[in-house]
Amino acid sequence: MSAWAIAAGLCLGLAAGVLSGIFxxxxxxxxxxxxxxxxxxQVEASAxxxxxxxxxxxxxxxxxxxxxxxxxxxxxxxxxxxIVGAELGVQIATRIDEDLLRRAFGxxxxxxxxxxxxxxARPARRYPDVS
Amino acid sequence: MTxxxxxxxxxxGVFSTVFxxxxxxxxxxxxIALAALPTHxxxxxxxxxxxxxxxxxxxxxxxxxxxxxxYALLVGLPAVGGxxxxxxxxxxxxxxxxxxxxxxxxxxxxxxxxxx
Numbered sequence: 001m002s003a004w005a006i007a008a009g010l011c012l013g014l015a016a017g018v019l020s021g022i023f024x025x026x027x028x029x030x031x032x033x034x035x036x037x038x039x040x041x042q043v044e045a046s047a048x049x050x051x052x053x054x055x056x057x058x059x060x061x062x063x064x065x066x067x068x069x070x071x072x073x074x075x076x077x078x079x080x081x082x083i084v085g086a087e088l089g090v091q092i093a094t095r096i097d098e099d100l101l102r103r104a105f106g107x108x109x110x111x112x113x114x115x116x117x118x119x120x121a122r123p124a125r126r127y128p129d130v131s
Numbered sequence: 132m133t134x135x136x137x138x139x140x141x142x143x144g145v146f147s148t149v150f151x152x153x154x155x156x157x158x159x160x161x162x163i164a165l166a167a168l169p170t171h172x173x174x175x176x177x178x179x180x181x182x183x184x185x186x187x188x189x190x191x192x193x194x195x196x197x198x199x200x201x202y203a204l205l206v207g208l209p210a211v212g213g214x215x216x217x218x219x220x221x222x223x224x225x226x227x228x229x230x231x232x233x234x235x236x237x238x239x240x241x242x243x244x245x246x247x
Contacts, residue, residue, distance in 0.1 A: 001205075009205040017210030021217020022224075023233055024174025025155030026181045029240065031206055040199060047192030048199045052207030053153070053185040057178045060214040064175030067222055071172060074162070075179025077133060078140040082154055082180065083187045085144020093149045105150050106244030112160050113237035119163075120230035 005038055012037075013052070021060045026053040135165045140180065147184070155181050156240060159233060170229045171221065 001009075012034040016027035031049035040048060064070045093101070139161040143154035155177045162173035192198050221229065 006205065009202070010209045013206030013209035014213040016206065017213020017215075018217040018220070019213075020155075020178070020210065021214040021219070022174075022221045022229075023155070023217075023236055024159050024177035025236075026153035026185060027210055027214075028153040029156075031210075034206055035199075035202055038202060038205075040202060043192075043197050044199055047189070047195075047197035048203045049206075050185045050189040050192060051198050051200065051203035052210060053181060054189055055207050056210040056214045057182040057185060059211045060218050061175065061178040061182055063215055063218040064178060067171075067175070067218070069172045069175035070179055071168065071176045072179060074136050074166065074168075075176045076183060077136040078143065078158060078162075078176070079180035079183025081137045081140025082144035082147070082158075082184045085141040085146075086148045086184070086188070087144070088141070089145040089148030092145060101149055102244050102247065105146065106241045109156070109237045109241030109244065113234045113241060116160060116163070116230055116234035116237065120227050120234060 001038070009034060009038055016052075017056050017059075020053075020056050021063070024060070027056050028053055132166065139165060143180070144184070150244070152240065152244075153181065154184055156237065160237070163230075170226045170233070174221065174229070174233075175218075 012030055016030035016034070019025065019030060020027035028049045031052050032045050035045035035048050036042070061070055061075070065072070139158060142161065143157045146152065146157045147154040158177040158180055159173045162168045162176055163170060168176060189198060224232070
C-alpha cells in the first residue's frame with residue numbers, strides 16, 4: 001500500500017468516525033467507498049467495513065453511555081432482531097428488481113428527511129435538549 | 132414497547148442488506164418516530180444496536196474469509212478517535228439542531244440512491 005493510500009484511509013476513517021459519533025450511524029457509508037478506493041472488491045469492502053464498524057460503534061456507544069443517552073436494552077432488542085431482518089433482506093433482495101427497490105428507498109428517505117425537518121423546525125418541546 | 136423495538140430491528144435488518152446502507156440511517160428516525168426517543172438518545176441507542184449487528188455480520192463474513200483485517204484496522208482505528216470526537220461534538224448540539232442535521236444527511240443519501 002502506498003503512503004498516499006494509507007493517508008487517504010486514515011483521513012476518511014477519521015471522517016467516518018466523526019459522522020458515526022454525531023449521527024449514530026455505523027460509518028459504512030464512508031467506509032465502503034474508502035475501501036473500494038483502496039482496491040478492495042465489493043464484497044470484501046462490505047465485509048471489512050462491518051469489522052471497522054465494530055470498534056467505531058463500540059467507542060461511540062461507550063461514550064454515549066457515559067452521557068446517559070444509551071438505552072442499552074432497546075439497543076440489544078433492535079440489534080438482535082435486525083440480524084433476523086438481514087436474513088429476510090437477502091431473501092427479498094434476490095426476488096425483487098434491485099433498481100426499483102433502490103429508487104423506492106431513496107424516495108422513502110427523502111420523505112423521512114422532510115418529516116424530520118418539519119419536526120425539527122417545530123418548538124423544541126417534543127424533543128427536549130439533553131443538556 | 133418491545134414489539135415496536137423488534138419491528139424497528141426487523142426493518143433495519145431488511146433495509147441494510149437490501150440497500151447496502153447501514154441500519155443506523157433507518158434506526159435513528161424510527162427510534163424517534165416509533166419509540167419516542169429524544170434525538171440524542173436515538174443516535175446513542177442506534178450505535179448500540181449497530182454494534183450488535185455489525186459484530187454478527189463481521190463474524191459471518193470472516194468465517195467465509197472475506198474480511199481484510201489490515202484494512203479494517205487502517206480505517207477503523209482513526210474512526211474510533213473520530214467517533215469519540217463526534218459523540219463529544221454531538222453533546223453540544225441541541226436536539227433540534229441534531230434533528231435538522233440528520234434530516235440533511237438523509238436527504239443527501241436519498242438523492243444519492245435516486246441518482247445512481
